[in-house]
Amino acid sequence: MTTFVFRNQTVEPFLGYDAMTYSGYDDISQVPVDVDRYVWFYQVPVNADRVQLAEEIESYCDKLDLVLASADLHKPFIIFSLVDLFPLRLTGNETALAEAIARFNGYAAQLSRERGNVKWVDFSEFTSRYDSASLVNWKYYLMSQTLLNPKLAHDFQAWWTRIEDEMALKRKKCLVLDLDNTLWGGVLGEDGIDGIKLGGDYPGKAYSYWQRSLLQLARQGVILAICSKNNEADVLEAWEKNPAMVLKHEHFSAMRINWNDKATNMRELAAELNIGLDSMVFLDDNPTERELIKQLMPEVVVPEFPDKPYQLMPFFKELVESYFRIYAVTDEDRRKTEQYHANARRNAEQSRFADLETYLYSLDMALDVIPADVHNLPRIAQMTQKTNQFNLTTRRYSEADVQLRLDDGWRIYCMSVSDRFGDNGITGTIFLEPVDDVTVNIDTLLLSCRILGKGIEEAFFKTVLNLLRLDGYRKVIAVYLPTAKNSQTADFYERMGLTCTRVANDGVKYYEMALNGVFEIKNYYNIRVL
Amino acid sequence: MNLEEKVKEIMCEVFDVDEVAADVSQKNCEQWDSLRHLTLASELEEAFDLELEPEEIAEMTDFDRVIAMLKSKM
Structure with missing residues (x-):
């Protein structure tokens, strides 16, 4: 550059x-x-x-x-x-x-x-x-x-x-917190709900400021999670009964409150939230726990934790500036915590239905396919920077790069998904580069992991292919570029009916497909092309 | 690490090169321009905790003179 x-x-x-x-x-x-x-x-x-x-x-x-x-x-x-x-x-x-x-x-x-x-x-x-x-x-x-x-x-x-x-939006996504002597002073299991230090005079006041600041961070889209050795029932009761508690159950997108080792818990949290370990920051007042995570999970950021409660605010500032501050907050960021929650509710609901199809029908999903414009361009660029797992080519673009491609005649769409639990906002994009009058190359295809598992990727992709066919295109070519994180997409194009024409030594796969008939899309999505 | 080695290390960093010759000078090193000369002086002041006068900085035009100047200040 x-x-x-x-x-x-x-x-x-x-x-x-x-x-x-x-x-x-x-x-x-x-x-x-x-x-x-x-x-x-x-x-x-x-x-x-x-x-x-x-x-x-x-x-x-x-x-x-x-x-x-x-x-x-x-x-x-x-x-x-x-x-x-x-x-x-x-x-x-x-x-x-x-x-x-x-x-x-x-x-x-x-x-x-x-x-x-x-x-x-x-x-x-x-x-x-x-x-x-x-x-x-x-x-x-x-x-x-x-x-x-x-x-x-x-x-x-x-x-x-x-x-x-x-x-460049290269920031961490999730802050994982311990509870005792980290989110409040004292030990809940020993000091009891009203004995922990939170609110009132120092040192409780320091933890109140700290919790309020963390809440603000969550409102900006940072995911908060808990990894704590405690009795879960005690913690739930404390959240409910201690009036000084600022951060409560609903502010945490995932929790592991148990007596298992923290490395196992961290791995589970990453899987549940569908994020990589390298997007996580681990806070714990206990140096042994910090050392464990540092040793076993070098990808996780493990900052030193302040000794004194009055050092929490300068520590918060340092934490934000080092790992979490982004240049501008998008609406998607603000809604993210909410969305991760709605996902947790959806997962809970899923287990109640006999089969997936009935469940998907019941969600009332709406899928909007939207051409790139000035309003969604920052979000599209952001997704190319941040999406690792469901990303076929992992090409990173700045806003300027995206604009440049639009100017060159590329077709770029994004998609927005909502269901009866909430609006997920813009969570996927596809970049189509015209090769000749009848052929397009899929330069980029990605979806945010939090909306996967409902067939959205297939519905989005097929909707776009149908659009291309209506506009006179007769062939798509595509490539899969393997990374350490995107193996779940290695067979996506095969599943969508594309033919793999060549696999290179480095695992790169080349594809093509003729656009003949209309692609059938399951009818549990209400699809709109804007 | 002796003085010569330390100075070479600092020069490599300031000039952004992999190594410098023992007879490196402003004349034979393209990266050793007037601006990076001052960066070099500032880095040497920091590394050896000493203060160089502008006249002294101006004299330090090759490796031997840099070493001689630093020795005279220590």
């Missing part, structure tokens, strides 16, 4: 040299289009004349507009907020500069809301960790025009990598 950086100072020590191209200092005359993304990383210049400086800052908004007018709007454009690294005031009530900086930052934030490709990065999140003496190194500034201290380069790179991961 190549990046073009607009800057007014030396920033190479921070953003690096690899695949980076830099503008001249405050030079916006060249706006290349043959790059993959843009970065705008200006610093507040050094100038004792604060009014003049404020005017200069004001001009950055116009410059940004000019650049955006010539930049390729399908490519990410990342704007760093401005920070006054060397606040120098000759009069105490001088505010012109601070106002100009605030205006620029507000403008950049506004652009990020209005334009899908513009992303705003709060640079003060990095600089606020340091005092002004360590932020600026005058020796290096005067030698190289680098106001930000080059000694912070390593810290900066670690922070910046995290921000890039946030934007």
